[in-house]
Amino acid sequence: MDQITITERDTDISLGSPDLRTVDCDPDFWYPVAWSHELKTGKTIGVRYAGLPIALVRPTEGAVFALEDRCAHRQVPLSKGTVKGQAVQCCYHGWAYGRSGRCIDVPYLGKGKLPNGVRTYPCREAGGLIFVFPGDPALADSVPMPRLAHVGDPEYRTRQFGPRVACHYTFMHENLMDMNHQFLHRRQMGQIRARFLGQDRGENFVEARYSFGRTDTRQPLAEALIFGRHRDLKGKEQPVEEVVTVRTEYPYQTLNIVDKDGDLMMDLWVAYVPQSADQRTSRAFGLLSVRRPKIPFLIDLIWPALAVFTNRIFEEDREVVELEQQAWDAQGGDRNREVFPVVNHLRALLSRCGQPGQPAQR
Amino acid sequence: MDQITITERDTDISLGSPDLRTVDCDPDFWYPVAWSHELKTGKTIGVRYAGLPIALVRPTEGAVFALEDRCAHRQVPLSKGTVKGQAVQCCYHGWAYGRSGRCIDVPYLGKGKLPNGVRTYPCREAGGLIFVFPGDPALADSVPMPRLAHVGDPEYRTRQFGPRVACHYTFMHENLMDMNHQFLHRRQMGQIRARFLGQDRGENFVEARYSFGRTDTRQPLAEALIFGRHRDLKGKEQPVEEVVTVRTEYPYQTLNIVDKDGDLMMDLWVAYVPQSADQRTSRAFGLLSVRRPKIPFLIDLIWPALAVFTNRIFEEDREVVELEQQAWDAQGGDRNREVFPVVNHLRALLSRCGQPGQPAQR
Amino acid sequence: MDQITITERDTDISLGSPDLRTVDCDPDFWYPVAWSHELKTGKTIGVRYAGLPIALVRPTEGAVFALEDRCAHRQVPLSKGTVKGQAVQCCYHGWAYGRSGRCIDVPYLGKGKLPNGVRTYPCREAGGLIFVFPGDPALADSVPMPRLAHVGDPEYRTRQFGPRVACHYTFMHENLMDMNHQFLHRRQMGQIRARFLGQDRGENFVEARYSFGRTDTRQPLAEALIFGRHRDLKGKEQPVEEVVTVRTEYPYQTLNIVDKDGDLMMDLWVAYVPQSADQRTSRAFGLLSVRRPKIPFLIDLIWPALAVFTNRIFEEDREVVELEQQAWDAQGGDRNREVFPVVNHLRALLSRCGQPGQPAQR
Structure with a gap:
């Protein structure tokens, strides 16, 4: 199905207490705070x-x-x-x-x-990142480090990105989880239309799966290089058969793309680390592993274009999540009316796994 | 008379409650919010x-x-x-x-x-401006649009100006109403001295009339082009006989100049539109209609000089009203000791026609 | 002795009430507010x-x-x-x-x-400075003006400096009083190590005396010109025998250097004048008198180097005291754990001579 069906039970989740944007990250996890190369x-x-x-x-x-x-x-x-x-x-x-x-x-x-x-x-240091455990030190050893995309795997090349974003970390999770926001990237990603395939959830995760349909035959070059060409010999539109899986496994988020042969083409791991005490500013630390094509050096050839492409995408995301934070600031609270069940489940997860912010700090 | 006489009754008006700078504009009027040319x-x-x-x-x-x-x-x-x-x-x-x-x-x-x-x-759109009615929509049709200077009248040429000013709108009304502030513009307007001729007021307006006397024979060019030359053949000083009328008809303000033959030489309409929720920043939308001289093209010739002249005047006004706002902020309230009855009547009008600001928004 | 011995009585002074950074300057003194040359x-x-x-x-x-x-x-x-x-x-x-x-x-x-x-x-105007008396005007005549280094004395040349510093004035007093902070200036002042000689204190002053030992034989040029060369003919390290006296005589601060012959080589007078109402920004007005060497014109020769040297020193001080203020702001109070008795006596002096800040102004 291309259309989402809303049930009463789904939408009820969204308007809860406390306000999601006042929920702090659980500090009892390993959070990246710097790139290894930043510290000589x-x-x-x-x-x-x-x-x-x-x-x-x-x-x-x-x-x-x-x-x-x-x-x-x-x-x-x-x-x-x-x-x-x-x-x-x-x-x-x-x-x-x-x-x-x-x-x-x-x-x-x-x-x-x-x-x-x-x-x-x-x-701890791993995968080119320096992590700290800001919570109870006694718990540090028992809390596992996250799996960091395909860093170090010779089959993949990994790109680091780490922008600062002036918004609460929860906006970032929701942004990536809801692939219907491809509309925001229409200039970068052609007329791709996300098709929701299904969801899964558990105590500490929410996952959504999508495929991509195309409403236009023009396809930007960089997208073609990552996702593959989407036209048959006669130039007709053809359904794309990659499956995109977005998953928040608290407190991290991943996105991977598996092609029609079941091969993992792209694997993204990202953490959104609160910067200010009110947690309304964040620094993202992302690792984007892209499978090396069979032709050697092709990955090196497309790498700069991929950087430009992902940077543009991210700039658009950043602008919009910062606008969301500004609306929250202006309205003094969360007025979101979410209609997409997966996002509502994600909101519940972030609320459940986080901890109440300190009003005194605000 | 050149000097203003103060009566006890006049000055009593000035120190009122609530603080004038916390009085919000009445939203049940048509307010300009953009120039037509800004929206393609x-x-x-x-x-x-x-x-x-x-x-x-x-x-x-x-x-x-x-x-x-x-x-x-x-x-x-x-x-x-x-x-x-x-x-x-x-x-x-x-x-x-x-x-x-x-x-x-x-x-x-x-x-x-x-x-x-x-x-x-x-x-609504009129006179090159886009207006909205921010108050009760049910009232919009019954509230008339303002008359917009002489926009569209071939006898006049109209200049648009629309600066942003970091102060409460009431400072702007008082600035224009009190022509004794010509002292501020002494570098632009020579030694013009406003002479108060009289006032008028009603339920929703205050009006002051002035003539201009000159204490110096030097006259800047742009001023001469607008107000006419003020010297006889022997170079002696001569009284200027234009009458300047400043009027706040809530919530708008006008200034017009009628020459000694009774012709309307200049007609200014301006609205000060609150920008921030605390109404301490404003955007002015002004239309300045100047009667075309008998010699064709002369108006086009002086137009650039007029723009420079009015911009300089306005920059001086802007600086001083922003300093007033800064003093209000620093002192935490209105300490004005107004001695000019017309301004006190204007203050009463703005207080009476406005509505209490929301302390919670501040 | 090279090491400071802490007694229980000394350290007890440091953690007091009220918070030292909320203590305002006593306004019943003459404070410089501008340089004479700033006002034509x-x-x-x-x-x-x-x-x-x-x-x-x-x-x-x-x-x-x-x-x-x-x-x-x-x-x-x-x-x-x-x-x-x-x-x-x-x-x-x-x-x-x-x-x-x-x-x-x-x-x-x-x-x-x-x-x-x-x-x-x-x-009042004196020594190239304009002073005001911000407190009770009735006291002004009975409060003496400070002695302003050696301004006007032909034996000395005096340099003016007056930076703005984004911190409470008390951080400035503590900075200069504690000469152990020479570590901060290690790049400018070589390996100078302050040796505490003794202290003195009274109702309205605290004074500390130091000599300087050198842990390294390299000596920057400008320092050598001010403090004199510190090596014997064979290039061996030699104790420096100048005595440096730092004194806060409320509300001013002085530092002077007397050489081994008892001659006053350098005499610094400085006032830290609160700028904002919360007194968390200051403007320093300093007069640095340096004794003219016997060789005429030598002082003119070294003057530019001295300016560069003192500016660099001051920039380092400014950075660190502003970091102290930022820590105070972030922590919402004074967490200093002072171990140096002289500084604790200075803190007590500043607390005793100042007056409680107005919480409402903050």
């Missing part, structure tokens, strides 16, 4: 998770570690300081902190009575 | 009235119409969408709305159960 | 003290005077107006005010009933 050896950089300032430190030896990005002395960011061996030294009066967060030196103070140190965050 | 056929633009987002749509056939500028689905501005025949289609998921505001299509949904639509605003 | 004869400029707008007026004859920078009529800044003889005339309707603050002319009003005027501030 012997350096420190400052990043954020939901308003928490975090100093990432890559010592000259050993793994990256993460500290609260405020010196215990006068709260100046440690990420403005310098790395010396295994420690980071505050730029202001030179207080030094090790991997454990303990203050190990105050240059002008006797060692006998060193002040307390700073908070640490469990920290 | 088959396009839509977004405008504001006092924080209300309004999408103006010029369909390929038929008159301009005005909708609430938020899609019923996810509150994204409809003015970011596309016009298709008689309807506007949201940029995001393609929901379509007609002139009535009803949702007439959701591309991926059965027609049987379309969602509700969006609010509409009565909308 | 026959002109007026607008300055601030803790949110109070002040118009400084330099009439064509007589001393500078200071008025509340708001016309009594419509609160437009008088500093936007023009100076005419001994008076300043508002730019808008031409109301004129004399040195006494009285309104002496409203051009379009009879002289019989002039409105009240505006507030005045006691005002």
Whole structure:
């Protein structure tokens, strides 16, 4: 079926309490906060998770570690300081902190009575990303790291993208989940029309499957290179038989495309990481793995076009989700009237898995 | 008389409650929100009235119409969408709305159960301006459109101007009404000194009449071209005999200049339209009709100089009214000590005809 | 001793109530608000003290005077107006005010009933600075003006500097008082290490004395020119024997350097003047007097290098104190854990001599 049928039960989900845009991310997960290449050896950089300032430190030896990005002395960011061996030294009066967060030196103070140190965050590096666990550190080891698309798989080439978006993370999840928003990308993706195939859901996930129909025979080049040509020899329209699966498995989101032979053509993994304390700004960290074509080097040839294509798509998405956030700000609350059951299930999932935001912080 | 005499009764009016700068415009009038030339056929633009987002749509056939500028689905501005025949289609998921505001299509949904639509605003086009009626739609037909200077009259040439000003609309009314502020324009208008001739007032208007005396014989060119030369053959100072009438007939303001032969030389109509919800920013829409001189083409010759002249005057006015607003913001209220009775009557009029602002919106 | 010993009594001082960053400056002192050269004869400029707008007026004859920078009529800044003889005339309707603050002319009003005027501030000019007394005017004459480094002394050359800093004035006092922050300037000042010599304190002052030890033999040129060369003939490290004294004598701060012969080499005087009402932005006015070397013209030769050197030092200080303010803003309060007794005594002094900020203004 091309048309969605709404049942009373489906739409009832959408208008709930609390307001979805005040639901914070559950911090008891591994969240990417920087790309590995952003942090050179012997350096420190400052990043954020939901308003928490975090100093990432890559010592000259050993793994990256993460500290609260405020010196215990006068709260100046440690990420403005310098790395010396295994420690980071505050730029202001030179207080030094090790991997454990303990203050190990105050240059002008006797060692006998060193002040307390700073908070640490469990920290891991994988797939070109640096992750922290912002919640309860005791849970970190028991919470699995996500599977990161096909990073490192020689059959695929993976593109990184990581824009900042001035909206609540939930808008991003809904944007990708509802493929009917292809209308937004009509200039980039021709007259593709998503056809909803079905959905699936569980305790911690919602999944929607689509195929793409074409209402016009013109097809942009980059799209053709990714999705394949969609015309027979006589130039007639032909149904596209790839299946697109979008899945939010809390708190991450994936999109993959399987072609008619069952081969995985594209695999996208993305995390939306709250930046400000009110979680109304986000930084996306995305990994887009594209299967290498049989002809060697073809992937390298199309790679720049793919970058342009995905950037344009993303710019359109960014504009629209930021407009949604602006409407929320102006109206002082969520007035969404969602009619698509999958999105309503997604909203319920995000609401259920998140935690209430702190009104005091707003 | 050159000097104003203050009576106790006059000054008593000025310090009232509520604070004049918290009085909102009465929405039950026709307000201009855009110039006709800003909205091309088959396009839509977004405008504001006092924080209300309004999408103006010029369909390929038929008159301009005005909708609430938020899609019923996810509150994204409809003015970011596309016009298709008689309807506007949201940029995001393609929901379509007609002139009535009803949702007439959701591309991926059965027609049987379309969602509700969006609010509409009565909308008219006149004199190169697009007007909406932001208040009670039931009143729109009974409220007359304003007379728009001498737009369309071949005896006059009309200039449009429409700056945005970061202040409450009431500061704009008071600025023009009090011609003693010619001091502000001393560099542009020579040593003109306004002489108050008299006033008139009624239920919905206040009017002040002035003549202009000159304290200096130098006269800028552009002013001479508009107001005429003010010197006799021997170069002596001579009284200027034009009469300038400034009138606020709620909610509009006019200024006209009649020369010594009783001919209307200049006719200005202006509306100050609140932009933000707190009404502390405004957009002016002004029409300045200047009588064509007897010598053909002379008006075309002086037109650019007139534009420069009026722009400079307006820039000075803008700076000073914005400084007034900034003082109000810093002091948290109106500390004006007005001594000019006409202005106090104007303040009473604006307070009486407006409506209390919503403190919650501030 | 090179290491500071902390006693329980010392550290107890630091965590007090009220929060030091909400303590306002005591207005009953003479504060600089502008450099003399900023205000030309026959002109007026607008300055601030803790949110109070002040118009400084330099009439064509007589001393500078200071008025509340708001016309009594419509609160437009008088500093936007023009100076005419001994008076300043508002730019808008031409109301004129004399040195006494009285309104002496409203051009379009009879002289019989002039409105009240505006507030005045006691005002003095000294050492190239214009001072006002923002507090109780009755106290102004009894409160002495500060000694301004060695301005006007032919033995010294004096440099003016006056940056704006986005932080509470107390951060500035603490920055200079704690010479252990030389670590911040390690790129500019080599490996200088401050050695705490002792402290002194009284009802209205705190003073710390330091000498400088060097941990590295490289010494930047500009530093050498100011502090003298620190190596013996064989290139060995040698203790520096200058004594640096930093003193906050409320509300001003000084730093002077005396060489081993007891000569005063450098004398710095600085005032941190709150700009905004919440006192979280400041403008520093500093006078840095450097003793002229015996060789004539040498001071002129090193002067540009000294400017570059002090500007760089100050830029580093500015960055770090603004980061401290940002941390305070983000954390909603003072979390400083100060370990250096002198700084804790300074904090107590600033808290004792200041006055509670108005929560309503924040």
